[in-house]
Amino acid sequence: MRITPQNKIVSFTNLIIIANLIMFGVQNSISNGTLYFGLNPYFFEFGLYHQLLSTMFVHGGFFHIFMNMFVLYQFGNIIESHLGGFKYLSLYFIGGLLTSIGSLIYMYLTGDWANLVGASGAISVLLGWFALKDSYQRQGIIVWILLISFAPLLLGMPVAWYSHLIGFGLGWLMGYFI
Secondary structure, X not given: OOOOOOOXXXXXXXHHHHHHHHHHHHHHHOOOXXXXXXXXXXXXXXXXXXXXXXXXXXXXXXXXXXXXHHHHHHHHHHHHHHHOHHHHHHHHHHHHHHHHHHHHHHHHHHOOOOXXXXXXXXXXXXXXXXXXXXXXXXXXXXXXXHHHHHHHHHOOOOOOHHHHHHHHXXXXXXXXXX
16 A cells, blocks of 8 residues: 655644643653653652653654654654554554653663653654554655664664664554554
C-alpha cells in the first residue's frame, strides 16, 4: 500500500505540535521543569505518574524540539489523513504511553536511569506503523530510525535509543490492529 498526504491546516498533528511548543515554553519557565515533566526516577520516588504522558511534550532544547516537530509534521499529517483523527490519536497516544512504560521498565531493569524527554518515542510509533503499512518506504524508515537512534551516540550525544526502538516496534505491532 502507498500512503499519500492530504493538505490540511487544522489537524490533530498540528494541534499536537502546538501543544509541544506550549509545553516547551512551560517547562523552561518553571524551576526544574524538565525534571518535573521528563520521565525519570522521580516517577517512583515522588509519585510523578503524569511523567508517562508529559515526557512526550517536553524537549531537551531548541534543536531537539525542532527536529521532532519537523518529523511529526511530515509523517503525522500523512498518517492522520490516512487513518482519520480517532485512530491516529489512538496510535499516537496509546503507543506513546506504552513506549513510556517500556522505557521506564528498561531503565528500571538495567539501572541506566536518564531524564527522558521528547516526542520521539511516540513519533517512532508512527514510523513503525508507517513502515509496516507502506512497503515502498519501509527500508528508508528503518534506516532512519537506526540513524536517529545510534548516530548521536557515536558523536557522544545522549539519546534514548531504546525509546526509539520500543516505539518503532510497538507501532509496527499496532499496525496489525489499526
